[in-house]
Amino acid sequence: xxxxxxxxxxxxxxxxxxxxLLILIVFNIYPxxxxxxxxxxxxxxxxxxxxxxxxxxxxxxxxxxxxFIKAVINTTVFVIGVVPISIITSLAIAVMLNSKVKGxxxxxxxxxxxxxxxxxxxAIVWSWIFHSDYGLLNYFLGWFGIDPIQWLTDPTYSxxxxxxxxxxxxxxxxxxxxxAGLQNINRQYYLAAQVDGASAxxxxxxxxxxxxxxxxxxxxIISIINAFKVFDEIFALFNGTAGPANSTLTVVYYVxxxxxxxxxxxxxxxxxxxxxxxxxxxxxxxxSLGKKFVHYQ
Amino acid sequence: MVRSALSRTTVYILLSLGAxxxxxxxVWMISTSLKAPNExxxxxxxxxxxxxxxxxxxxxMKVAPFDRYFINSVIVTLVSTIxxxxxxxxxxxxxxxxxxxxxxxxxxxxxxxxxxxxxxxLIPNFVTLSNLGWVDTYSAxxxxxxxxxxxxxxxxxxxxxxxxxLSFAAKVDGCSEFKFLWYVMAPLAKPALITVALLKVINSxxxxxxxxxxxxxxxxxxxxxxLSAFTTEAGIKYELLxxxxxxxxxxxxxxxxxMQKYIVAGVARTGLKG
Numbered sequence: 001x002x003x004x005x006x007x008x009x010x011x012x013x014x015x016x017x018x019x020x021l022l023i024l025i026v027f028n029i030y031p032x033x034x035x036x037x038x039x040x041x042x043x044x045x046x047x048x049x050x051x052x053x054x055x056x057x058x059x060x061x062x063x064x065x066x067x068f069i070k071a072v073i074n075t076t077v078f079v080i081g082v083v084p085i086s087i088i089t090s091l092a093i094a095v096m097l098n099s100k101v102k103g104x105x106x107x108x109x110x111x112x113x114x115x116x117x118x119x120x121x122x123a124i125v126w127s128w129i130f131h132s133d134y135g136l137l138n139y140f141l142g143w144f145g146i147d148p149i150q151w152l153t154d155p156t157y158s159x160x161x162x163x164x165x166x167x168x169x170x171x172x173x174x175x176x177x178x179x180a181g182l183q184n185i186n187r188q189y190y191l192a193a194q195v196d197g198a199s200a201x202x203x204x205x206x207x208x209x210x211x212x213x214x215x216x217x218x219x220x221i222i223s224i225i226n227a228f229k230v231f232d233e234i235f236a237l238f239n240g241t242a243g244p245a246n247s248t249l250t251v252v253y254y255v256x257x258x259x260x261x262x263x264x265x266x267x268x269x270x271x272x273x274x275x276x277x278x279x280x281x282x283x284x285x286x287x288s289l290g291k292k293f294v295h296y297q
Numbered sequence: 298m299v300r301s302a303l304s305r306t307t308v309y310i311l312l313s314l315g316a317x318x319x320x321x322x323x324v325w326m327i328s329t330s331l332k333a334p335n336e337x338x339x340x341x342x343x344x345x346x347x348x349x350x351x352x353x354x355x356x357x358m359k360v361a362p363f364d365r366y367f368i369n370s371v372i373v374t375l376v377s378t379i380x381x382x383x384x385x386x387x388x389x390x391x392x393x394x395x396x397x398x399x400x401x402x403x404x405x406x407x408x409x410x411x412x413x414x415x416x417x418x419l420i421p422n423f424v425t426l427s428n429l430g431w432v433d434t435y436s437a438x439x440x441x442x443x444x445x446x447x448x449x450x451x452x453x454x455x456x457x458x459x460x461x462x463l464s465f466a467a468k469v470d471g472c473s474e475f476k477f478l479w480y481v482m483a484p485l486a487k488p489a490l491i492t493v494a495l496l497k498v499i500n501s502x503x504x505x506x507x508x509x510x511x512x513x514x515x516x517x518x519x520x521x522x523x524l525s526a527f528t529t530e531a532g533i534k535y536e537l538l539x540x541x542x543x544x545x546x547x548x549x550x551x552x553x554x555x556m557q558k559y560i561v562a563g564v565a566r567t568g569l570k571g
Contacts, residue, residue, distance in 0.1 A: 004396065005396045005397045005398050005400070007398075009395055009396060009397050010397035010398045010399070012395065012397075013391040013395040013396075013397035013400070014391075014397070016387045016388065016390055016391035016395065017387070017388050017391050017392075017403070018387075019383065019384040019387060019388075019443075019444070020384040020385065020387065020388035020444040020449060021388070021403075022444075023384060023440070023441065023443055023444035024407065024410070024444050024446065026425065026441075027418070027422055027425070027440075027441040027444075028410050028418065028444075028446070029406070029410060030421070030425075031417075031418040031420075031421035031422050031425070032410065032413050032417070032418065034421035034424075035417050035418060035420060035421050038420060038421060046424065049424070049428065093312070093315060096308045096311060096312055097312070099308060101308060101309065101312065107312055107316055108561065109553075109554075109557060110316045110319050110320055111315065111316065111319055112553075112560075112561065113319060113320070113323065113550065113553070114319065114322075115564075116499050116549045116550065116552070116553045116560070117503070117546045117549055117550065118502070118503040118505075118520070118521050118524075118545045118546060118549070119503060119505065119521075120503075120505050120521040120524055120525050120545070121521065121524055121542040121545040121546045122322065122542075122546070124524065124528060124538055124542050125322050125323075125325070125326045125539065125542055126322060128325070128326075128329065128535050128538065128539065129322060129325060131535075133338075133340075134337070134338045134339075134340060134342075136321070136325055136342060139340065139341065139342060168318075168319070168322070171319070172319075173564060176561055176564045176565050177564065177565060179565070180565035180566075225414070228414075229414050229416055231416070231506055232505045232506060232521075235505070235525065236505075236525055236528075239528055239529070240525070240528075240529075252416050252506075255416060255419070255420075256506070259419065259420050259423075259510075260510060265420055265424075268420055269420050269421075272416060272417045272419070272420065273417065275414060275416065275417065276413060276414060276417045279412075279414055280412065283412060
């Protein structure tokens with residue numbers, strides 16, 4: 001069946017591809033190009049789809065907008081807060097789960113639960129837990145003599161609250177993927193290391209970590225990219241705002257504000273384009289670093 | 298031996314502690330959803346309600362039409378999942394079993410689009426939908442999500458692993474190619490199809506940013522959108538809020554408990570290509 005391509009086979013193949021391509025071209029490929037173009041629209045009539053003027057002013061406008069700068073800084077803080085905590089915790093749990101514990105599937109199920117649940121719903125549950133007077137978290141902190149914290153109304157604590165929710169939500173996904181990676185490591189490497197008298201910690205550092213590097217690499221990319229796109233959590237946790245005093249305004253939230261609240265399509269597109277560039281650069285950095293440090297078995 | 302037994306115990310304690318932290322929000326949600334208003338704000342917290350107030354659920358449904366939201370979510374999730382499965386099976390077949398001009402280029406372009414965050418597509422897609430007159434319709438909620446590059450990629454890999462000899466045998470028996478795809482290939486790829494479908498159902502059920510942007514009317518709200526609006530509608534009645542959150546979360550929890558094996562395997566498989 002894998003004969004040489006002919007015009008006939010090409011026609012047939014495109015008939016098979018037609019439904020998928022139609023949707024993907026209209027809602028995936030065209031908007032990528034359009035979004036790039038729209039970021040240069042400076043005068044634009046959205047209702048009649050007429051562009052009066054092109055220019056770079058959208059980009060200079062958002063770069064001079066203190067809110068956009070704040071959004072970029074907040075997003076960076078969020079990424080730096082969530083990704084390392086999430087990766088270290090999930091790796092530790094995955095390693096423990098992989099040490100022939102009883103009830104592996106029981107624990108795995110529990111850790112994975114948040115992954116299948118609606119971000120909006122769990123964020124509302126967490127906003128109840130973060131409640132300053134009657135919230136569970138402040139109640140537990142009270143056991144250690146810590147005074148009630150205004151998690152959702154004090155700009156200092158809104159970002160930590162968002163980070164706690166996001167780590168909790170994303171842990172299960174990382175654990176599953178780390179477990180799959182750990183189970184792929186050949187047992188013989190451990191036996192060899194054991195024969196050589198390597199301690200458990202030593203085995204972890206010189207066998208597990210290097211052999212797990214492809215998985216680590218994949219999880220880092222996915223986590224960083226996903227963290228850059230955070231939105232639902234913020235919207236639901238802070239009741240349709242970007243947190244007290246814009247303290248959890250992120251790039252996607254900024255895009256949403258410009259687009260949906262202010263109808264500034266050009267500015268919103270420019271901000272979305274900056275998000276794309278950031279995500280793209282991180283992917284490139286990761287790819288080039290990955291080539292150097294990742295050991296494939 | 299003593300030392301390893303000790304570390305065993307530590308592992309179990311740490312894992313259990315973590316499990317408690319993971320479960321606590323769900324337990325607290327269910328507990329609060331069944332409480333009388335005076336127990337909700339009690340300090341120290343009441344874990345088991347003295348009287349189980351199942352009325353909170355009907356009360357929440359009186360404030361907002363959660364039955365309507367539920368039906369909307371079911372319609373949107375079902376139709377977009379079925380749509381995605383159909384387009385995916387057809388496209389994956391072409392990419393794995395047919396040789397044609399431009400195959401590698403088209404495939405590469407599609408894979409390339411996976412690098413673009415979907416948030417970037419939001420604005421042009423909204424403009425397209427309003428030109429089509431689709432804003433605030435089911436079509437807007439469903440049609441853009443009936444094809445996925447990730448799903449095509451996953452199924453193509455699976456199809457590549459099915460022996461080619463099967464299709465020769467089918468040809469000899471006079472089975473048309475199209476029939477062969479539906480009656481032989483698709484059933485053989487059931488594990489991959491179930492994975493694709495489940496991940497889709499979860500994403501579709503929980504989607505928020507897209508539905509909130511393309512719908513305005515209350516009749517078209519999906520559960521997450523309705524729940525988000527409910528936070529202002531219900532005021533500060535946490536027992537109602539938690540009852541409403543449970544209604545959004547439970548269907549996916551039940552699905553997860555039934556289909557756990559496929560969901561976990563599917564997620565693990567997405568990681569292995571790393």
